[in-house]
Amino acid sequence: MAEMFVPRFMIAAPNSGSGKTTIVCALLKALLDQSYKVAAFKSGPDYIDPMFHSRVIGAKSRNLDLFMLGSETTKYLLAKNASDCDIAVLEGAMGFYDGMGKTEQYSAYDLARTTKTPVILVVNGKGAALSLAAVIKGFKTFRPDANVKGAILNNVTAMSYKFYKEVIELETGIKLVGYLPHMENCNFESRHLGLITAEEIGDLQEIIGKLAEQAAKTIDIDALLGIANSAEKLVYEEQTITSVAKVKIAIAQDKAFCFYYQDALDLLQEFGAELIPFSPLVDKELPECDGIILGGGYPELYAKQLSDNISMRASIKTALKIGKPCFAECGGFMYLLEHFKAAEGEVYEWAGAISGETFMTPKLNRFGYITLTAEHDNIFCEAGGQINGHEFHYSDSNNNGHDFLAVKASGISEWACSHADKNLYVGYPHIHLCGNVEFARNFIRACDRFVKNRE
DSSP states (O other), X not given: OEEEOOOEEEEEOSSXXXXXXXXXXXXXXXXXXXXXXXXXXXXXXXXXXXXXXXXXXXXXXXXXXXXXXXXXXXXHHHHHHHTTOSEEEEEOOXXXXXXXXXXXXXXXXXXXXXXXXXXXXXXXOTTOXXXXXXXXXXXXXXXXXXXXXXXXXXXXXHHHHHHHHHHHHHHHSOEEEEEEOOOTTOOOOEETTEXXXXXXXXTHHHHHHHHXXXXXXXXXXXXXXXXXXXXXXXXXXXXOXXXXXXXXXXXXXXXXXXXXXXXXXXXXXXXXXXXXXXXXXXXXXXXXXXXXXXXXXXXXXXXXXXXXXXXHHHHHHHHHHTTOOEEEETHHHHHHEEEEEOTTSOEEEOOOSEEEEEEEOSSOOSXXXXXEEESSOOSSOSTTOEXXXXXXXXXXXXXXXXXXXXXXXXXXXXXXXXXXXXXEEEESOEEOGGXXXXXXXHHHHHHHHHHHHHX
């Protein structure tokens, strides 16, 4: 076992919509403005909030997901990515105690407990007064090891904060470390999968600059640093990764395909991959490569542009036809199908490397954490091999595959999913390769075999 002192705190909240991401981005920028080197993390599987973190700090934010990674890998990745930073800021997901089903398992609370991270509770103060004390006290005492060390009030005036601060602290035993007032034109808009992506907000840096300027005035940064420095040492298991083979992997990275876990990409590089970005939206063909990765994202928003790029569609279809290894999930899987049917009824031709059609629906489909088990040997693993993942999509298809069995983490349902053979894995589930590093290692091996067979 190894141990490391990592100054850190988590921003959590009673529920979604409390302003966690806004306040995290404000604090990240305020800390940067004071010359601190900051590491940013997001609790759970969400791809979008880390994009905002990354745009603020100029380095990749990371996901810490206890279900997909397990506790030891989670602690290792926190230590690894914060090792050269002055402070780590973690953002919780949903409500602080909201975990799997009726439990707090895999919640932000569970992550804070596992990593022994002090918690700052963000409470939306709009339309409330002394009731805020009841909320804060309730979250502090709901579990004895909650480790709530401070609170920030959101959407309150300077006058209200000053008037209620003393009584809230007296009633709760929790220090209020500041507030943010309502700030016009500084909110992040949402769509069907959550916030719109950071890339789509043209004046994002201006917005974050305003938020950070306000945070520097009304949030006690020194108090936050004191809480961060009160954290216990992080105890974790070291992991050793050695190179498997030198291969080139083309990875789709644009507005349509942008959902990736940075630690999973780092793992592929540690195993020997050179990742070559390309855009199915604008590039004419695949770059020279030994394998392909098509991540999730919002291909449905760019359906016509993807369809109109005929040469790229042909390039990808040909690559899969000759056996070039491919890993595609959710949006990437959708793009590989023959057609996409938009909600309005228009039908667009897509890559056609997999038979079938994908289409939008009015609801989330098969939403939540799952365990995937291989039905037979494939590019990632032998029959029976497992990895944890999640599904989160409003689209569906008429050919979801049957080469893996997905079982809900709750155990209440299961279904067949994904297309997998010796050369490819494509399907709706999102996975984090750090959750089973053998999947990543075997993908590199498949790319290497493709190179050697071609030679």
